[in-house]
């Protein structure tokens with residue numbers, strides 16, 4: 206009886222499977238990419254994706270073997286195109302009506318983030334982008350710089366406390382930077398306090414959910430399962446552990462997003478978005494209600510809510526990985542680190558403006574070189590929505606030795622946009638393309654100008670209508686972090702270089718080969734005492750003799766400034782190492798070296814009778830302390846000693 210039902214069902218399913226298999230083989234045998242060179246093999250289910258997501262060396266090897274254009278196998282062994290040809294890439298990125306993210310990427314992004322800017326295409330994308338764009342303009346980012354600086358200083362002070370009196374400590378910088386950038390996107394993005402950096406705060410549930418989703422030892426495997434589920438929708442009904450984690454992260458983001466929208470709507474009802482609100486959401490809501498936007502073009506509540514998780518995820522993960530890898534690169538290149546620190550010590554403030562951050566030429570070079578060698582999003586993909594022909598800047602030979610100037614791309618073909626491979630291409634960057642060398646930005650090769658780009662001749666933020674809307678935001682945030690952290694700490698490797706594996710998933714993720722169960726991490730050794738050699742400079746001695754009848758003056762050079770202190774201050778040095786660090790950590794202007802109580806800065810008129818305590822300076826002094834001292838010691842109103850003075854060399 207059962208067989209009466211089963212036989213026709215099994216036969217139908219079998220027939221259906223065979224029919225599709227035959228169609229697939231037929232399509233494969235006549236596919237226009239079939240004669241393109243490319244690696245052999247590839248798993249039947251996930252093609253070459255395992256190799257692609259594992260590390261860069263595989264695509265470097267394939268590039269050497271097969272040139273700029275080759276084919277590889279994707280899900281279910283389908284042929285995909287891999288091209289580093291800049292003309293082809295420009296064509297793909299500019300023609301966003303033909304080349305879209307495709308249904309697999311779309312499903313994955315929409316499942317997590319909803320229908321925000323990262324998910325939508327064509328007219329809907331243009332509509333949303335027009336309204337969101339003004340929130341990310343130069344004046345808006347200028348206004349947010351203070352938040353980047355405050356959070357950078359908060360992180361710096363936490364690390365100073367972590368290091369304590371020991372002078373140096375191993376710290377997982379990636380974990381901390383994720384907290385910092387989450388706090389920044391909360392505050393700068395939505396005027397929302399995550400307090401992820403707050404040591405006394407509660408464990409942040411969203412941060413935990415995102416960590417489980419993206420940084421656990423299982424995250425990599427789960428993302429491949431998600432790919433398969435997006436490709437075969439019926440698999441989405443399977444209760445995989447990855448699906449539960451994703452639901453949790455989405456649920457948390459949506460909960461916060463709904464509340465944030467209610468808050469900004471309340472603001473509007475109470476008379477419009479307050480002029481003091483500078484966060485992206487308030488600016489977006491403002492832009493959505495301007496007269497220039499026609500009623501039917503405005504974003505609905507659902508559209509506005511959909512931008513919030515997009516900014517959460519796109520805005521903090523990428524920036525934290527970029528800064529972590531910048532510090533990693535600097536730890537491996539101490540001379541670059543010193544040169545950069547020297548430049549950054551040239552101004553005496555903890556709160557530089559956006560224009561000041563943009564005025565450091567070597568910082569600009571370093572950030573560009575980091576974004577070239579470690580683009581946080583290593584690759585993206587596009588799917589051809591119709592048959593098309595890709596123009597090439599250089600012809601290629603197929604497997605039969607025949608030369609072509611174009612590549613025919615049938616509808617449905619997936620194309621990898623290999624951001625990282627373009628940045629490592631020796632044909633563009635020269636023989637040392639793989640070397641981290643910020644000086645190359647003083648004169649970059651002409652070939653780099655052919656790279657489709659929205660920033661710095663790089664593909665890091667992509668190009669065309671879907672370029673990264675947040676690139677200015679993240680560049681200034683990264684600069685603020687590097688500015689603050691390098692003036693205080695020296696960074697050195699905590700583990701041998703080859704222990705660190707940076708997986709392109711496609712967002713870069715650092716792991717330790719020695720700790721496969723440790724999840725994503727990037728430990729470095731941090732030292733507070735930046736190596737300055739205290740010395741008696743002529744200028745300081747002259748100043749000392751003039752200023753202190755009693756004795757000698759000792760100076761420490763720091764970024765072109767000299768801070769002078771007197772023998773009695775040296776006498777107080779039993780308290781200096783610890784107290785000065787805690788002074789910096791607590792953010793006190795200066796510290797009484799005898800009773801450890803912070804005192805207000807004395808008025809210039811008071812500064813003559815030896816009544817005021819000095820700032821104590823450890824030997825060797827740390828950059829943090831020197832800068833802090835210099836900031837608060839105006840040469841005319843010095844509070845460091847009765848007659849102590851700050852000199853410029």
Ligand code: HEM
Nearest residue numbers: 322323519520523524527581582585667671673674675679
């Ligand atoms: C180093 C930091 C960042 C990197 C490397 C980066 C990279 C990218 C890339 C490669 C894309 C294009 C994805 C594609 O179309 O395939 C993109 C898009 C996007 N990014 Fe970023 N991003 C960064 C920071 C940010 C920040 C800080 C925000 C927001 C606060 C942001 C928001 C977005 C949004 C909304 C899109 C979609 C744009 C559109 O399609 O119109 N990103 N980003």
